[in-house]
Amino acid sequence: MYNILDEAFEKRYAVPQFNMNGLIWMEAILKTAEKCRAPVIVGTTDKIVDQLGGFRLLAHTFHVMKEELGITVPAVLHLDHGQAVERCYAAIDAGYDSVMFDGSKMPIEDNIAYTQKVVEYAHANDVTVEAEVGSVGGSEDGISSELLYADPNECIRLADETGVDSLAPALGSVHGKYQGEPNLGFLQMEELRKAIDIPFVLHGASGISNDELEQTISYGHAKINYNTELNIAWSNALRHKLMEERELYNPMEILKPSKEALNQTTEKVLKRTGAYQRA
Ligand code: 13P
Ligand code: ZN
Numbered sequence: 324m325y326n327i328l329d330e331a332f333e334k335r336y337a338v339p340q341f342n343m344n345g346l347i348w349m350e351a352i353l354k355t356a357e358k359c360r361a362p363v364i365v366g367t368t369d370k371i372v373d374q375l376g377g378f379r380l381l382a383h384t385f386h387v388m389k390e391e392l393g394i395t396v397p398a399v400l401h402l403d404h405g406q407a408v409e410r411c412y413a414a415i416d417a418g419y420d421s422v423m424f425d426g427s428k429m430p431i432e433d434n435i436a437y438t439q440k441v442v443e444y445a446h447a448n449d450v451t452v453e454a455e456v457g458s459v460g461g462s463e464d465g466i467s468s469e470l471l472y473a474d475p476n477e478c479i480r481l482a483d484e485t486g487v488d489s490l491a492p493a494l495g496s497v498h499g500k501y502q503g504e505p506n507l508g509f510l511q512m513e514e515l516r517k518a519i520d521i522p523f524v525l526h527g528a529s530g531i532s533n534d535e536l537e538q539t540i541s542y543g544h545a546k547i548n549y550n551t552e553l554n555i556a557w558s559n560a561l562r563h564k565l566m567e568e569r570e571l572y573n574p575m576e577i578l579k580p581s582k583e584a585l586n587q588t589t590e591k592v593l594k595r596t597g598a599y600q601r602a
């Protein structure tokens with residue numbers, strides 16, 4: 324993932340991470356990225372990995388699917404919100420390209436110490452690492468957190484002491500839907516950008532307006548995470564199809580519109596973050 328994020332960071336656009344919730348997602352994300360000539364990141368939350376068959380199954384499937392679909396744009400598989408050092412090691416051993424160690428619930432000392440371990444193992448295997456400071460609010464795959472704005476000094480310390488490749492400073496974003504308007508910490512982003520020279524990552528991007536997104540990208544957020552927006556599009560299309568044709572039971576037919584909804588939403592987001600036509 325080194326090249327993908329560094330280039331986006333330098334040119335001030337962002338590569339979206341789309342979370343997958345089934346193989347249909349993987350296929351839609353890869354095909355659409357290829358069609359749009361865009362670099363792309365497929366994310367699997369730590370929880371979904373077990374639901375979908377484990378790290379090895381997902382990593383192998385990802386690599387075979389890329390081959391079968393003839394994917395030529397840069398496309399990487401990333402562990403999202405890795406909950407333990409061992410989970411990051413397992414992803415790396417299985418062939419993931421990138422991992423996030425999520426130490427956001429720990430005291431900063433522990434977050435730094437564990438992130439260091441993951442970085443050491445990952446870099447020895449040519450895998451990139453993302454870390455989080457503060458806490459993204461809301462809930463994802465049954466893991467919920469209070470929104471906690473990152474302390475800039477802790478961000479600087481973690482970046483300096485771990486040699487991590489990208490940092491997600493939680494500055495007001497929320498997983499899932501927003502209750503009321505998002506309140507992003509642009510002042511902190513500006514301050515952090517002056518002090519830290521690695522790409523930032525924005526979590527909880529579903530529900531953030533285009534204006535706010537542009538601002539976050541201008542402060543060097545080069546990776547923007549989307550899960551909820553695709554899930555809403557998928558569910559709405561599926562619901563509509565099932566309500567419209569109540570006798571239908573052919574899974575291929577039932578899933579056609581929701582697959583198409585994933586394609587369309589992926590394309591829309593690739594254009595929104597500026598990744599479109601960059602590959
Ligand atoms: P959303 O729930 O806003 O799509 O956020 C996704 C995310 O941050 C994945 O880690
Ligand atoms: Zn997240």
Ligand code: NA
Pocket residue numbers: 497498499500501527528529530531551
């Ligand atoms: Na969100």
